[in-house]
Amino acid sequence: MVVLMIKEKLAKIKSGKFSAKENIENFLKLINGNRKINAFIYVNKDAVKQAEIVDKKIKKEKAGRLAGLAIAVKSNINVLDMPITCASKTLENYYGVFDADVIKKIKQEDGIIIGMVNMDEFASGITGESSYFGPTINPACPERVPGGSSSGSAAAVAAGMCDIALGSDTGGSIRNPASNCGIIGVKPSYGKVSRYGLIDLSMSFDQIGPLCKDTYGCALMLEIIAGKSDYDSISYDKPVEKYSDFKKINKIRIGLSPDFEKLCKDKRVYDLIKSCAEKLAEKTNSKIKKINLKYVDLAVQTYYPIVYVEFFSGTRKLDGRKYGRKIEDSCGEEVLRRIIGGKEISKAEHHGTYYRKALRVKDLIKKDFDNAFKNVDIIIAPVTPSLPPKLGDKINPEEAYAFDVFTIPANLAGICSGVVKAGKIDGVPVGLQIFAPAFREKLLFDVMKACEDLNI
Amino acid sequence: MIDREKIRKQAKYIMDNFIKALDKAEGIKQEFGSERKCSMRAEIKKDKDPEFRKRMFNNAPKKRDDFLVMEKKTW
Numbered sequence: 001m002v003v004l005m006i007k008e009k010l011a012k013i014k015s016g017k018f019s020a021k022e023n024i025e026n027f028l029k030l031i032n033g034n035r036k037i038n039a040f041i042y043v044n045k046d047a048v049k050q051a052e053i054v055d056k057k058i059k060k061e062k063a064g065r066l067a068g069l070a071i072a073v074k075s076n077i078n079v080l081d082m083p084i085t086c087a088s089k090t091l092e093n094y095y096g097v098f099d100a101d102v103i104k105k106i107k108q109e110d111g112i113i114i115g116m117v118n119m120d121e122f123a124s125g126i127t128g129e130s131s132y133f134g135p136t137i138n139p140a141c142p143e144r145v146p147g148g149s150s151s152g153s154a155a156a157v158a159a160g161m162c163d164i165a166l167g168s169d170t171g172g173s174i175r176n177p178a179s180n181c182g183i184i185g186v187k188p189s190y191g192k193v194s195r196y197g198l199i200d201l202s203m204s205f206d207q208i209g210p211l212c213k214d215t216y217g218c219a220l221m222l223e224i225i226a227g228k229s230d231y232d233s234i235s236y237d238k239p240v241e242k243y244s245d246f247k248k249i250n251k252i253r254i255g256l257s258p259d260f261e262k263l264c265k266d267k268r269v270y271d272l273i274k275s276c277a278e279k280l281a282e283k284t285n286s287k288i289k290k291i292n293l294k295y296v297d298l299a300v301q302t303y304y305p306i307v308y309v310e311f312f313s314g315t316r317k318l319d320g321r322k323y324g325r326k327i328e329d330s331c332g333e334e335v336l337r338r339i340i341g342g343k344e345i346s347k348a349e350h351h352g353t354y355y356r357k358a359l360r361v362k363d364l365i366k367k368d369f370d371n372a373f374k375n376v377d378i379i380i381a382p383v384t385p386s387l388p389p390k391l392g393d394k395i396n397p398e399e400a401y402a403f404d405v406f407t408i409p410a411n412l413a414g415i416c417s418g419v420v421k422a423g424k425i426d427g428v429p430v431g432l433q434i435f436a437p438a439f440r441e442k443l444l445f446d447v448m449k450a451c452e453d454l455n456i
Numbered sequence: 457m458i459d460r461e462k463i464r465k466q467a468k469y470i471m472d473n474f475i476k477a478l479d480k481a482e483g484i485k486q487e488f489g490s491e492r493k494c495s496m497r498a499e500i501k502k503d504k505d506p507e508f509r510k511r512m513f514n515n516a517p518k519k520r521d522d523f524l525v526m527e528k529k530t531w
Binding site: 081093094095097098230231295298300301302304305308320321322323324325333336337338340341344345353354357358360361364397398401 | 458460463464466467468470471473474475477478480481498500505508511512514515516517524526
């Protein structure tokens with residue numbers, strides 16, 4: 001099967017050279033013929049019928065911008081009549097009763113939801129191994145973990161089982177698996193995309209974003225799902241630009257932080273990122289500037305107390321009365337740790353000690369980035385401090401949390417961030433992370449495209 | 457079988473270590489707050505989905521006729 005890039009494929013579908021039905025049937029063959037990857041928890045039985053309807057719309061020239069593309073959805077985003085399990089026994093038998101805002105928009109543009117994909121249970125993991133439905137395998141490097149928590153989204157894209165996937169990113173859950181699986185992933189600015197219909201991990205940080213094999217696919221998807229929603233009070237009424245209409249980057253200021261270098265456990269990772277930044281600077285007549293991010297080494301310690309408390313609060317609805325099972329009686333160890341930990345540190349006797357203190361440092365980290373962006377246009381950083389762990393490796397919780405050290409800062413600061421391919425080390429894909437100021441997604445995509453064009 | 461007490465102690469230990477680390481942040485005593493001036497949203501008028509109740513009811517673990525079944529003491 002010939003692998004087409006998204007722009008090329010859309011043109012073929014819309015011109016009638018390749019039908020939406022053929023597109024979906026090709027993916028279904030691949031999904032059903034390769035269950036070992038374990039990317040999908042559920043495959044849409046009506047996908048072919050829906051593709052036939054899109055083909056009719058194409059003939060009438062009434063098809064939307066995603067006409068006939070296969071979209072895989074993380075299992076914590078509500079899709080009507082599909083299982084929304086959060087990859088947990090708790091919601092094993094729960095079916096979506098409405099479409100999340102992002103799903104409504106995708107359907108309006110004639111994208112076809114091909115299925116619900118695997119993930120770390122309740123988005124609480126970095127390896128993709130904590131799913132009740134079994135671990136996801138990394139198609140780009142099967143002996144290493146695919147990363148998490150959007151493990152199935154990244155694996156489905158990397159294995160060529162869908163055109164674009166949706167993931168959610170609270171502390172790196174799109175960017176980490178995108179890096180490990182050698183694909184592209186984007187965490188939009190906080191408030192850029194409506195979270196209505198997303199089962200929350202931490203309301204202060206959650207964002208839905210796209211994963212794809214090319215920057216164009218991510219840009220197109222964000223154009224569609226971004227925007228204000230009456231159902232999400234933190235979604236901003238900022239204009240959604242045409243991100244997929246890439247502008248050539250010239251003479252920008254690229255920030256590199258020695259603070260990130262210090263946090264990188266495997267120096268080969270930082271060296272690779274630095275060399276990519278240098279190539280980008282040379283190709284775009286840009287300058288690299290050193291920036292200081294004073295509090296970035298406290299990102300992990302700031303993030304987790306907030307996540308523990310907000311996750312504990314958010315899971316109180318999962319009491320097994322109206323739907324599902326009681327979460328404490330049916331979840332895995334990491335989910336339980338967050339619930340029990342969140343309950344413990346949010347007790348009245350600890351008022352101001354944990355959550356509020358962490359919120360104060362969050363504010364300092366945000367200011368750190370605000371100051372840095374006065375001197376640079378974008379910041380380049382690694383995605384993970386070392387290569388992904390091997391499948392089945394035992395990692396203690398603190399080691400696991402430390403894997404998010406380079407991705408968490410974007411969530412704390414509310415800025416946008418994207419991951420592109422940086423290259424390989426020992427045959428393992430390594431991603432390069434780009435930070436741009438909040439709501440500067442157009443700049444982010446233009447830089448991502450420039451990186452993609454370096455052909456690393 | 458997950459040992460809940462072990463998990464609780466482990467979570468508390470991790471949180472205590474994390475919070476202790478935050479003490480080194482200068483300026484932590486500064487005030488913080490939301491930048492948003494208005495956090496109120498207008499009431500949304502939307503047509504009700506007649507199927508919503510039925511779909512939601514189908515997700516219920518225990519039901520009888522038109523009611524959810526649950527033990528009062530577990531509330």
